[in-house]
Amino acid sequence: MTDAGREYLLACRRALRTLTDGEEFLEARRSDPSGTIKIACPLTMAREILAPLLRDFITRFPSLKMEIEPYSFGWDQEPREDVDVFFKLKAPKDSVRRVRSYPGTARGLFASPAYVNAFGSPADPDELAAHRCAGSGVWKLSRGSKEVTPNIAFHVVTSDPGINLPFALDGLSTRGRWGLKLASAWNILGLLALLNVVTRAILTTPGPLNLIHAEVPDRMIGMFPFLLIPGFFVPLAVVLHVLAIRSIHGSLAKSQISN
Template identity: 30%
Template sequence: MTHENFNDLAAFAAVANERSFTRAAAKLGVSQSALSQTISALEKRIGLRLLTRTTRSVAPTEAGERLLQTVAPRFEEIEAQLAALSELREKPAGTVRITAGEHPAISILQPALKRFLPDHPDVNVEIIIDYGLTDIVAEGYDAGVRMGEQVAKDMIAVRIGPEMRMAVVASPAYFERYSRPETPQDLMVHRCINIRLPTYGGLFPWGLEKDGREVKVRGDGQLVFNNLGLRLSSALDGLGVAYMPEDQVLPHIAKGRLIRVLEDWCPYFPGYHLYYPSRRHSSPALSLLVDVLRYRSA
């Protein structure tokens, strides 16, 4: 059925319910003549008279009464649903689905949700840990979190974290058995705790840089993880050298549990961004969450 057919049926329902072209026209915001022409066209199209008109009154015919009983409840349901959607616009509710790597989920999303969720009991948040460059539209996500340079150009990107830095660390017990590396090349003789990410098709290269010189290190080791916690615990257990987000290891360095090496080879780089397709179609819940997550430098 075409859009015009729905308009004609809505016009008929308005006249039949009001029992008046004058009141129905005022309700619909159209002229009486235009409304009369619409009803006449509908009656001509279906081949039946739907309304009995006199100079004093309007009433549905038998066919009109049957049609009214059929379509009126449908329009009431539609109006009720539209009203419910309006309430959603005014009161954030529903589920926000986000895909993110483990580190931003732990370091940025979780602390933000601790502040956000108690004030918004009707909002649910689902976070899926995924290291791939997920197509959030195709996979049904509301938003994703990735490094700034990994966000597609057609997405709206909002910075949600500060610049980042990696750290190369190992335990004191490990460095009692192996000498501390002084250059990236020295890592090639160490037991590296490696990372496997799907976006790289293999082991994640450790990106080191100094004085404009970039080095990608792929060292050997007995352990490979795609998990942040296992890399950290393995380094603390003295099982090798790990390449970790700085914020995850600084407390352990401060307490002497880990020793940092090659610090001058670990520059800062753009941090995490939350991205989503369009402001126009974002839900009120997502819009509020974006505002909470938005990075504001001190």
């Protein structure tokens, strides 16, 4: 063996010894790791997935500290050097980093049975514009090779599933058939209250139907601009109440047919 070969052999033995020592060190620390591990993840993931695991994790590794840094959907999601584990929603820009795929979430359109019974299910993506939707951004809906982007004005704008889920399960504040019945009763009560006001106004106004005599006669109702009340606002209120009642009864009938 040459002198160069002998030196190379000794260097390899030293390298192997260093690797063996490092492996033994890791094995000794594997059962009881210590230090701080920093995790960055979406806010919903921190609340719904990591939080329930903290108790068991700390019980199993009491010497290991954890620092969780949640971020919202709109923040910068590129990993930093001071973060040990980074969960991303989007593909990383730095392809050199070691990346493992994590089970994703189901994406789709969801509605409560009460909402579908009351307002029906949209047959076309464009009909979503007439429904009460919660979400954010642009919705791209696909079926096979066809992809559409409906124009939706969200009633609630948020990207947090923790808010969207209970809002959808609650029927998007419709409360199903009971809510429609309550809305119908409210409009009928409004018509009765309006009828009471109109009747009292007629009976207190000087004329052949003046059956209720007040100390001060009601003459202002025939003068401008008070003349607009019986001539415009009262008919407008009646028409709006009637249209609302018809719409509600139509939704109730549709709900009964669906059931």
